Amino acid sequence: MNTDKKTLLAATNLSMTYKTRSRTFRSFEHHALKGLTLEVKRGETLGILGRNGCGKSSLLRILAGIVHPTSGQLELQSGLTRSLLTLGLGFRPDLSGRDNAILSAMLQGKSKKQAKATLETIQEFAELGKFFHQPVRTYSAGMRARLGFATALKTDVDVLLIDEVLSVGDTHFKHKAEQAMLEKLNGHQTVVFVSHNAGQIDKVCNRAIWIEGGVIRGQGNTKEVAKSYRQFMNELDKEKGV
Ligand SMILES: Nc1ncnc2c1ncn2[C@@H]1O[C@H](COP(=O)(O)OP(=O)(O)OP(=O)(O)O)[C@@H](O)[C@H]1O
Numbered sequence: 001m002n003t004d005k006k007t008l009l010a011a012t013n014l015s016m017t018y019k020t021r022s023r024t025f026r027s028f029e030h031h032a033l034k035g036l037t038l039e040v041k042r043g044e045t046l047g048i049l050g051r052n053g054c055g056k057s058s059l060l061r062i063l064a065g066i067v068h069p070t071s072g073q074l075e076l077q078s079g080l081t082r083s084l085l086t087l088g089l090g091f092r093p094d095l096s097g098r099d100n101a102i103l104s105a106m107l108q109g110k111s112k113k114q115a116k117a118t119l120e121t122i123q124e125f126a127e128l129g130k131f132f133h134q135p136v137r138t139y140s141a142g143m144r145a146r147l148g149f150a151t152a153l154k155t156d157v158d159v160l161l162i163d164e165v166l167s168v169g170d171t172h173f174k175h176k177a178e179q180a181m182l183e184k185l186n187g188h189q190t191v192v193f194v195s196h197n198a199g200q201i202d203k204v205c206n207r208a209i210w211i212e213g214g215v216i217r218g219q220g221n222t223k224e225v226a227k228s229y230r231q232f233m234n235e236l237d238k239e240k241g242v
Pocket residue numbers: 018019020030032050051052053054055056057058059196
């Protein structure tokens with residue numbers, strides 16, 4: 001890995017191929033990521049931008065260590081902690097929001113006492129009212145996202161990986177979540193934020209990578225990357241006659 005102390009995570013030539021079997025037993029291969037090389041630097045908010053199905057979530061799951069790439073290398077700074085925030089998919093449906101929040105904190109290595117100490121701020125941020133004490137299976141997608149975001153905000157990890165979470169919820173919560181991300185950005189938290197929305201990436205990230213068809217199509221200055229992506233999407237819309 002780059003000896004630069006600022007590099008927390010370095011991915012080299014990452015590829016991800018999904019193999020599925022159809023009902024007729026014919027196997028089907030999909031090359032979701034094709035040789036991606038990128039670095040995540042300490043303290044930055046890196047935006048991964050791309051349309052649906054371009055491979056963003058696959059990349060994030062690899063960076064989080066949840067799945068292994070089919071080929072390529074992922075190097076981490078020694079002792080690095082990471083946490084992936086998705087739309088509350090990691091929650092246990094039968095436990096309450098409160099208990100899930102405690103569990104998440106404990107999975108991050110906190111003691112039960114430390115986990116309980118963060119509950120009040122999580123409850124306040126998530127604005128779930130009495131639902132905070134109800135099983136997560138009774139939550140809407142937006143409510144799960146609120147709980148997920150509030151819980152992730154309070155976890156103390158080196159790299160926070162966030163998947164499209166700002167795309168759900170009402171305007172009020174989106175605004176609040178964006179503000180919280182901006183505060184993290186102004187602080188020292190390293191964030192990798194995935195979205196198909198150029199506006200969101202533009203607002204909260206200080207560097208961006210645009211992925212299309214599993215390869216990097218652009219990277220660098222957020223405004224410039226977002227502009228190229230928007231132009232590309234407009235061209236696509238024109239071709240489709242939208
Ligand atoms: N487990 C899987 N098995 C087979 N194909 C998969 C699997 N996961 C993802 N894919 C395929 O890989 C491609 C990339 O998927 P991925 O979820 O990484 O994209 P994405 O950019 O995050 O999409 P979205 O914005 O819609 O969430 C898609 O074509 C998807 O259908």
